[in-house]
Amino acid sequence: MTETFIVLLRGVNVVGANSLPMKDFLRFLESAGAGRVRTYIQSGNAVFQADAGDAAGFPDRIKASIQRSLGFAPEVILLRLEELEKAVAANPYPDADADPRALHLMFLASTPGQPDLTALARLCADGEQFSLNGRVFYFFAPAGIGRSKAARQIEKRLGVLGTARNWRTTGRVLQMARELAASGQSQTVPRPSVLKRRAKGLSSTSNNEAKP
Structure with missing residues (x-):
């Protein structure tokens, strides 16, 4: 069964160290078995469709592809469309619509x-206010997070890694995922055997690119 997924990367920069060109991000996703991929801005956001039974392996495959080609391994957060919808619906801070950042x-x-x-x-x-709901942490910072002491301590105090998106970006990614799901799921997605061949091909390509 084909489902719509969202992938969010942690620690990806627009330029400099740990930067990830979107054309490479697209290539890594497709090599992992993602179909109908759409990316959003440069911070590591994408929506795609794939076989539901193969979803669990996506984060590891994507991370491994980035590590082989670019030399760093960002945390990869994978969400089903339904999970992102629930996270948005459960927002405890309605004032966010007036100031989505x-x-x-x-x-x-x-x-x-x-x-x-x-x-x-x-x-x-x-x-500043916050709320924890399962795997989603809501942080409301009217004065911004640039100098926020609390913002810098979130992962440490929670004891787990995560990646944050502001309300505007979250809404845009959700819109893209909904549009993708509504546009139809007739396209055939790769099966595990195809994924293995693609992963092998990507590894060979990466090795060749590394040669002088």
């Missing part, structure tokens, strides 16, 4: 086991 949703690699929310709350200032 004030709210950030951090999508976590796993559900925090023993988050230290008390310590994080002590760091909040300038009207």
Whole structure:
């Protein structure tokens, strides 16, 4: 069964170290078995369709492809369309619509086991608020996160890695995913045997590119 997925990368820069050109990102996704891929801006956001039974292996395959070709391995967060819809619907800060850059949703690699929310709350200032809901952490910062002490401590206090997107970007990615799902799912997606051949081909290409 074909489903619509969202992939978000952590620690990808627009320029300089750990930068990932979108044409390469697209190539890595397709080699991992993603179909009908669409990317959004340069920070590592994409929507695609794939066979639901093969979804669990996507993060590892994408990370391995980036590591082989570019020398760094970003955390890869994979969401089903339904998961992103629930995260947006559960937003506890309705004021975000008036200032969409004030709210950030951090999508976590796993559900925090023993988050230290008390310590994080002590760091909040300038009207900052937060809420943890499973694998989604909502951080509302009316004054911005550039100088926020709490923002810099989120992963440490939660005990898990994650990647954050502001409310505007989250909404745009959700819109893209919905449009992709609504446009039809008739395209055949690669099966696991095809994925292995593609991964092997990508590895060979990467090795050749590394030669002087």
